[in-house]
Amino acid sequence: MESKAVSQADRVALVTGAGSGIGRATANRLLDDGFRVVVAGRRMEPLAVLVEEARARGREALAVTVDVRDAASVEALFATIEATYGRLDVLFNNAGINAPAIPMDELDVAQWQNVIDTNVTGVFLCARAAFALMRRQSPQGGRIINNGSISAHAPRPFTAPYTASKHAVLGLTKSIALDGRAFNIVCSQIDIGNALTELSARMQKGVLQANGTVAPEPMVDARHVADAVGYIAGLPLSANVLNMTVMASNMPFVGRG
Template identity: 45%
Template sequence: MRSTPQVILITGASGGIGRACAVALSEAFPACVLVLSGRREDALRETAAACSGQTEIAVGDVSNDADVKKMFEMITNKYGRLDVLFNNAGVDLLPNTALEEADMSLFRRALDINIMGAVLCTASAIRLMKQTGGRIINNGSISSTSPRPDAAAYTVAKHAILGLSRSTSLDGRKYGITCTQLDIGNAGTDMISHAAKGCRQADGTLRPEPMMAVGRVAETLVYLAGLGADADVLRLEIVAAGMPFVGRG
C-alpha cells in the first residue's frame, strides 16, 4: 500500500526538475502540503500556481544557515512534521572548464550550494523527523560515478552527495529515516539541454546525446515519496535511453 506523505519539502523548486516534481507530487498526493524552496520568489509562485494542492513558499538560499533555519522553523511551527525532503537544489557554475583553469571562487560557490545546501537541509530534516520517521531523497547525478570531461566542480559535489546519502541512510536508521540517492542522466531541463546538440565526450569529440522528458524524473520521485515506511531504495539511476553512461567515453 502506498504511503501518503503529509508534508513534502522540495529545494530548487523554481524550475526544471524541482518544478516538474512539485506538480507531479501535488497530483499524486492532493492532501499533502508542498513546501517550495528557492531563491526566486516569482519563479516559486509560478511553480505553486502549476500545482493542484496546497503549497507553501520558502524564499531563501539553502547554502545560507540563517535561511535554512528560518525555513525549518516555519515548517515546524505551522505543520510540526516533515515526511519527505527532496534535496534538489544545485548549480553547474563551471561547465566545460578544466580544473587548472577554474575560477576557485566559483568552484567554492558551487560546492557550497551543491553540498552544503543538502547538508544543512538534511541536518534540519533529521531533527524534525526523529519523532515520526521520514524519507530523504537526494538529487545526485550519474556524475557521482562517471564524470564528464572538464567538470570537476560538479563531479566533486555529486560524489560528496553520495557520501551524504549513505551516511544519512546509516545514521537515520534508528529513527526510521530512510535516504535515497536519485542519480539522473540527461533529463530535459535548461541545465543540460545543450547535450541534445552536442556534448563533449571523453575522446574530445562533440556528439549529440539522447534526452528524456523531465516528467520521467517526476514519476520516479512520486514512486519514492509514496513508498511505505517498511521499504527503502538506497540508490536509483534513471537515464535517457541510449545515452553514453555505461562505458561512458
C-alpha cells in the same frame, strides 16, 4: 513492526530548487500524489506561480525563499515548515548548480567553492534540518531523497567541481541512511542522466565527450524523474530505494567513453 503511518492527507513534502526543471516537475508530481508541498528556491516569482497553479488544481503548496548555502536561511525555512505544518515527511534535496566546463586550472577558486557550497553544504544543511525535525516529530521518521547524478559515478570532461560534489552527496546519502535507522528516517539518492530542462537543452546540440569529440546526446523527459521521485516518496518507511538511476537509454554513460 511498521510504525504508525501518517494519513495521506497529512503528508508534507519539501522540494528545494523547485522553481524550474526537475524540481518543478517533482513538486507537481508530489502535489498530484496528495502531499502538501513546500516549494523552496532563491527566487519567489516562479515559486509563486507554482503555488497559484497548484491551488487552481485544488492542491496545497507553500512557497518559501531559501539560499541552501546559508545555514540561517535553511533554519528559517525549516522553522516555517514546522510552524505551518508541524512535521515533514519527505525532503527532495534537489537544488544544485554546475561550473563552466573548462580545465580545472582555469577555474577560479570561487567557482569551485560555489559548487561545493550549493551541492554539498546545501544538501547537508537541508538534510540536517530535516533529520532533526523528522527525529522529534510524532509519528517519528521521514524520508530524505537526494538529487545525485550519474556524475556521482563517472565524470564528464572538465567537470571536477560538479563530479566531486556529487561523489560527496553519495557519501552523505549512505551516511544518512545508516544514521537514520534508529529514528525511522530513510535516505535515497536518485542519479539523473540527461533530463531535459531549460538548462540542459543545449546538450541536444553537442556535448564534449571523453574522446575529445563533441556529439549530441539523447535526453529524457523530466517528468520521468519526477515519477521516480514520486514512487520513492510513496513507499512505506519500512522499504527504501537506496540508489536509483534514471537516464536517457542511449546516453554515453555505460560503455567505453
